[in-house]
Amino acid sequence: xxxxxDIKRRRxxxxxxxxxxxxxxxxxxxxxxxxxxxxxQSKTYFxxxxxxxxxxxxxxKGTASIYTDVQPSPRKAxxxxxSNRGLAGGYNSNVVKMVMQSGISQEDADIYAxxxxxxxxxxxxxxxxxxxxxxxxxxxxxADAIKVSxxxxxxxxxxxxxxxxLAYTNFKNTVSHVPTLLKLLPILPEDTQEExxxxxxxxxxxxxxxxxxxxxxxxxxxxxxxxxxxxxxASENGARMQAMDNATNNAEEMIEGLTLKYNRARxxxxxxxxxxxxxxxxxxx
Amino acid sequence: MSDSNLFELKIITPERVFYEGQVxxxxxxxxxxxxxxxxxxxxTTVIIEPGILTITEPEGPKNAALHAGFAEIxxxxxxxxxxxxxxPSEIDLERAEKAKSRAEERLSHKESSLDVQRANIALxxxxxxxxxxx
Numbered sequence: 001x002x003x004x005x006d007i008k009r010r011r012x013x014x015x016x017x018x019x020x021x022x023x024x025x026x027x028x029x030x031x032x033x034x035x036x037x038x039x040x041q042s043k044t045y046f047x048x049x050x051x052x053x054x055x056x057x058x059x060x061k062g063t064a065s066i067y068t069d070v071q072p073s074p075r076k077a078x079x080x081x082x083s084n085r086g087l088a089g090g091y092n093s094n095v096v097k098m099v100m101q102s103g104i105s106q107e108d109a110d111i112y113a114x115x116x117x118x119x120x121x122x123x124x125x126x127x128x129x130x131x132x133x134x135x136x137x138x139x140x141x142x143a144d145a146i147k148v149s150x151x152x153x154x155x156x157x158x159x160x161x162x163x164x165x166l167a168y169t170n171f172k173n174t175v176s177h178v179p180t181l182l183k184l185l186p187i188l189p190e191d192t193q194e195e196x197x198x199x200x201x202x203x204x205x206x207x208x209x210x211x212x213x214x215x216x217x218x219x220x221x222x223x224x225x226x227x228x229x230x231x232x233x234a235s236e237n238g239a240r241m242q243a244m245d246n247a248t249n250n251a252e253e254m255i256e257g258l259t260l261k262y263n264r265a266r267x268x269x270x271x272x273x274x275x276x277x278x279x280x281x282x283x284x285x
Numbered sequence: 286m287s288d289s290n291l292f293e294l295k296i297i298t299p300e301r302v303f304y305e306g307q308v309x310x311x312x313x314x315x316x317x318x319x320x321x322x323x324x325x326x327x328x329t330t331v332i333i334e335p336g337i338l339t340i341t342e343p344e345g346p347k348n349a350a351l352h353a354g355f356a357e358i359x360x361x362x363x364x365x366x367x368x369x370x371x372x373p374s375e376i377d378l379e380r381a382e383k384a385k386s387r388a389e390e391r392l393s394h395k396e397s398s399l400d401v402q403r404a405n406i407a408l409x410x411x412x413x414x415x416x417x418x419x
Contacts, residue, residue, distance in 0.1 A: 038300070045297045048364055052330060052357055142299040142368060203357075204329040206317050215316070215332045216355060219368065226299050 004265045011258040018251035024087065025244035028237040032174065035234035039171055039227075046227045053220045055203050056213060057187060065210060066157065067217045068187055073162035077110045077130070077152055079184075079225065081168040081232040082118030084137045089243035091169065091177070091236055092117040098179040099167050100125065110161055112152060114229070130155075136229070145226035153218050156185055164221075168228040169235035175242065177235035182228070184221055292324040294340065296365040303370050304349075310341040311363055313351050322358055329358045335406070335413040338370065348373060350417040352410050369410075376414045385411035 057068065080099060082092045096118055099109075110130040113119035115137040123129055131151060136144050155161050164185040170178045205212040294311055296304040312321040314336025338351035354367035388408035392401065 041301055042299050044302060045299045045366060048297060048357070048366055052355070052366070056330065145299075146368070204327060206315070206329055206331045212330065212332065216330075219353075219355065219366075222368075223299060223366075 004262065004269060007258055007262045007265060011255060011262060014251050014254050014258065018248055018255065021244045021247040021251060025241055025248060028240040028244065032234060032237035032241055035230065035237055036171075036174075039230045039234045042227050042230050046223055049220055049223045053187075053216060056205065056209070056216060059203060059205070059209060065213050067185060067213060070188070071156075071159065071162035071186060073159055075108050075110055075161045076104050076163045076165060077112060077155065077161040078104060078165045078167055079112045079114065079148070079152065079228075080118045080122065081166075081228055082113075082115030082121075082137070083232075083236040084116045084134055086117060087243060088236055088240040089246075091239035091243075092121065094179045095167055095169060096121040096125075098181055099127075102165075102167075102181050104165070110155075112148065114148070115232075138233075140226075140229055142222075142226055145229060146222045149218065149222035149225045153221060166224065166228055168232045169239075171231040171234040171238065174238050177238055182224070184224060185217075187217075290324055291343065292360075293362045294365075295362070296338075296367055296370060298367050298370055303367065304340065306340075306342065308340050308342050310339075311365075312339040312341075313337070313356070313365075315356075322363060325360045326358050326363075328360070331356050331358065333365070333367070335409040337413060337417050338365075348417055350376060350414050352413065371414070371417075373417050376418055378415065378418055381411045381414035381418075385415065 078099060080095060082095050086092070092115070099122065106126050106128075109127050111119070111122050111127050112131045112133065113122065113129055114133045116134045119129055119132055119134060133144075133148055136148070152161075152164055156164055163183065166182040166184050168180060168182070170180040172178060207215075290309050291307040292309075294304065294306060294308045295302070310321055310323055312319065314320075314334045315331040316334055317331065319336065320331070333351060333354045333356060335350075335352045338349045340347045340349070350371045350373070351365070351367055352369040354365060354370070356363060356365040384407060388404045388411060391404040392408065
């Protein structure tokens with residue numbers, strides 16, 4: 001049996017770990033609230049954007065454009081959103097796993113990493129990291145999303161990559177976060193549903209369809225990216241909150257077990273001492 | 286009767302709903318030139334260029350600086366998806382002046398075509414900010 005001192009030391013150590021995990025949980029709860037509000041607010045923008053783009057695409061059907069046609073280049077750009085810090089349960093590894101199982105081969109992938117954890121994991125597995133914007137994973141504004149999407153658009157327009165994907169974690173609600181791989185470009189006609197077209201209105205575009213497409217698509221991509229960033233941030237904090245909650249509960253359990261063990265050991269040593277004293281007294285008398 | 290010329294205007298940015306209300310007219314700058322929209326406009330989607338946004342409410346006009354985005358115009362409703370839009374109170378005049386002179390300087394020594402284009406946009410944004418404050 002472990003000595004009393006060992007058990008006590010162990011218990012103190014678990015206790016201080018528990019304090020840390022508890023504090024981390026509280027911090028991510030607050031951050032989650034903030035990220036959640038932000039995600040809600042950006043949803044309005046995104047929904048209107050999506051509507052307009054589907055309308056536009058439905059109308060511009062048949063117009064040849066590099067955004068709506070299959071591209072010859074076999075390379076695929078993947079924007080991977082993960083976190084900069086760990087201790088968030090399976091949050092990062094789920095995204096990485098999804099990218100690896102997506103059927104995009106290592107040789108063809110150009111990774112645009114936002115988030116240090118994802119970058120490191122993919123780098124280790126032999127993926128090419130084209131750009132690293134990890135500083136944006138925690139703090140970003142819409143202008144940052146524009147900056148990143150412009151870079152990706154540039155290599156798409158130059159024909160360096162033929163397809164653009166976005167790997168992020170979709171924030172469904174506080175407990176459910178789904179890793180999602182979204183195809184950004186090209187937007188093939190069969191990929192878009194035409195639900196919004198039949199509202200009886202014929203939309204005019206000024207300038208003409210093709211021109212408008214060229215101007216709206218980059219905005220569409222950056223709005224998608226921004227939406228994904230916001231959702232990823234909410235998911236990250238949600239995942240961390242859950243992970244830390246579990247850790248706190250596990251620590252609680254361990255402390256309980258250790259306290260019991262400690263008390264038993266204490267009782268045992270008292271009993272032993274008593275027995276020794278009585279035995280000693282008897283021997284003298 | 287007096288309400289009949291009002292329509293719904295909604296200005297959304299990625300970060301917030303910037304404006305929502307009943308207005309009689311809205312004016313802004315597009316790639317095709319400056320336009321003013323009344324109720325019952327033909328359905329149109331236009332691309333926005335940096336310029337002053339004027340919202341005419343029943344109580345009077347309001348100004349803001351609108352830099353990028355696009356607008357979806359329907360007979361009864363106008364939705365502006367703005368990437369950047371600011372009320373005059375949110376504009377930092379000093380910063381705008383500085384940005385203006387910086388852009389002008391960059392335009393004066395001509396470098397690669399991309400830089401010129403970017404400086405042009407920056408210059409127009411700065412001028413638009415300054416004009417909104419006037």
